Amino acid sequence: MSKTSQQIVTVPQLASDAGSEQILAAGLAAATGPVSLACSFSVEDVVLIDILHKVAPEVRVFALDTGRLNEETYEVAEALRERYALAIDWYFPERQAVEQLEREKGLFSFRANLDNRHECCRVRKVEPLGRALAGKGGWITGLRRAQSVTRTGLAAIELDQANGGLLKINPLLNWSDEQIWDYAKEHCLPVNRLHRQGYPSIGCAPCTRPIREGEHPRAGRWWWENPENKECGLHR
Numbered sequence: 001m002s003k004t005s006q007q008i009v010t011v012p013q014l015a016s017d018a019g020s021e022q023i024l025a026a027g028l029a030a031a032t033g034p035v036s037l038a039c040s041f042s043v044e045d046v047v048l049i050d051i052l053h054k055v056a057p058e059v060r061v062f063a064l065d066t067g068r069l070n071e072e073t074y075e076v077a078e079a080l081r082e083r084y085a086l087a088i089d090w091y092f093p094e095r096q097a098v099e100q101l102e103r104e105k106g107l108f109s110f111r112a113n114l115d116n117r118h119e120c121c122r123v124r125k126v127e128p129l130g131r132a133l134a135g136k137g138g139w140i141t142g143l144r145r146a147q148s149v150t151r152t153g154l155a156a157i158e159l160d161q162a163n164g165g166l167l168k169i170n171p172l173l174n175w176s177d178e179q180i181w182d183y184a185k186e187h188c189l190p191v192n193r194l195h196r197q198g199y200p201s202i203g204c205a206p207c208t209r210p211i212r213e214g215e216h217p218r219a220g221r222w223w224w225e226n227p228e229n230k231e232c233g234l235h236r
């Protein structure tokens, strides 16, 4: 069922210590249309796929293939497909937009300035995300407050005005690094090999590097930019 202007979305108010399954249940009950999980194949997303497999297997999983992902990320996608018989809904950028971008500005235009970087993220991520979310009542993310200065104000369930007023459900918002890794270990989950190579955050290959000791977990994303710019437009 697609959301119409007549349907009023009520954002559930949850206790600050609400657990991930409670957040998921409240979000799924409140959504006025189908809900999907956005998967970047980070350990957080793998944890969420495992939880959803147990408590809400009807939730579909979608992923954005920007054309610049690491091989290791595709390996996790295949491991998940086999383990859970998971049909991942892949979304690609519009072919003509990528062709135009690369013909006019080359393959690394995003390094030149913030406008160029936003342009590349818009073409490869934001536009496909819009198609992935069309007709949805909500989406689930693996965002956590501890990940970034841009994410400290995250709520368990938000109204995502930037994407047309659907619900954005963040079941892991209060999870620590330790909780995430303990869960992955306990359930023998397939984990992106990049994490073990110093990548706490998984993104496009040319825009993500391993972090050094003592650096913030998202320091390796667009490392040439200021911390307050370190979002790609997917989470506004």
Ligand code: SF4
Binding pocket: 066, 068, 110, 117, 118, 120, 121, 122, 124, 125, 203, 204, 206, 207, 232
């Ligand atoms: S993360 Fe980098 S390569 Fe990926 S879409 Fe954004 S600018 Fe382009």
